[in-house]
Amino acid sequence: MNNHALLLKVIFCLGVLLLLGFKGQAQMRQYEQLHNLNGGPVIHYRTAIGARLGPQYGLTAKRFLREGNALEALLTRHYDKKGITGTLMYEWHRNAFEAKGLLWYYGAGFHVGYYKYNEYFQPSEPERHARDGSFVEAGVDGIIGLEYGFAFIPLALSVDFKPYLSNVSGHLGGIDAALSIKYAF
Numbered sequence: 001m002n003n004h005a006l007l008l009k010v011i012f013c014l015g016v017l018l019l020l021g022f023k024g025q026a027q028m029r030q031y032e033q034l035h036n037l038n039g040g041p042v043i044h045y046r047t048a049i050g051a052r053l054g055p056q057y058g059l060t061a062k063r064f065l066r067e068g069n070a071l072e073a074l075l076t077r078h079y080d081k082k083g084i085t086g087t088l089m090y091e092w093h094r095n096a097f098e099a100k101g102l103l104w105y106y107g108a109g110f111h112v113g114y115y116k117y118n119e120y121f122q123p124s125e126p127e128r129h130a131r132d133g134s135f136v137e138a139g140v141d142g143i144i145g146l147e148y149g150f151a152f153i154p155l156a157l158s159v160d161f162k163p164y165l166s167n168v169s170g171h172l173g174g175i176d177a178a179l180s181i182k183y184a185f
Contacts, residue, residue: 044101044149045184048156054178055079062182068093072107072143083115087162089143096146106144111164113137120168139166139173154184 045064052060058076065071074087089109096104117131145160158180165173 044151045154045156048182048184050156050180050182052076052178052180054176056085056176056178060180060182062091070105072109074111081115082119083113083137085111085113085137087111087141089141091143093147101149101151103147103149104145105147105158105160107142109141109143111139111141135168137166137168139164141165149184156180156182156184158182 047061047063049059049061052058052074056074056076056078058074060072060074062070062072070091070093072089072091074085074089076085076087077083078085087109088111089107091105091107093103093105096102114134114136116134120135120137121131141162141164143160143162145158147156147158149156160178160180162176162178163173164176
């Protein structure tokens with residue numbers, strides 16, 4: 001039931017952001033225009049914040065630094081492992097399929113996570129699962145994805161695959177896939 005309440009709160013917050021976005025679109029923006037790496041269509045926002053939905057769910061924030069380059073920060077929680085992870089990635093953006101508003105991006109970065117032994121490890125690993133206390137996990141990440149920015153509302157949708165390597169013995173990494181909904185400004 002707790003997960004359902006959290007999902008309803010996220011949906012409510014996204015709805016409020018959407019309504020605020022319609023108001024913001026009524027005013028003309030006078031931003032310096034940003035082009036992606038191959039000189040294609042203008043990137044329609046400078047900063048975006050939102051929700052990341054997948055096995056590792058949480059918050060995402062993206063900030064374009066200069067033409068086609070961005071920093072993305074993620075604060076996520078794993079559905080099964082119940083810890084918290086912070087990720088920072090540097091990304092490059094390019095046109096995708098010559099479609100207006102559609103970009104593909106790729107990048108790399110690192111993460112640091114905090115977990116409890118008995119929540120991270122499964123009961124099939126009794127020596128680790130039974131341990132008391134917590135540990136810090138760190139590793140490197142890659143990312144590749146597609147992002148669509150709507151022209152009529154300040155929202156961006158993205159889907160990505162984020163492979164990662166980790167320093168936890170016995171669990172060297174994996175692939176995280178997610179859908180992100182971001183309010184762009």
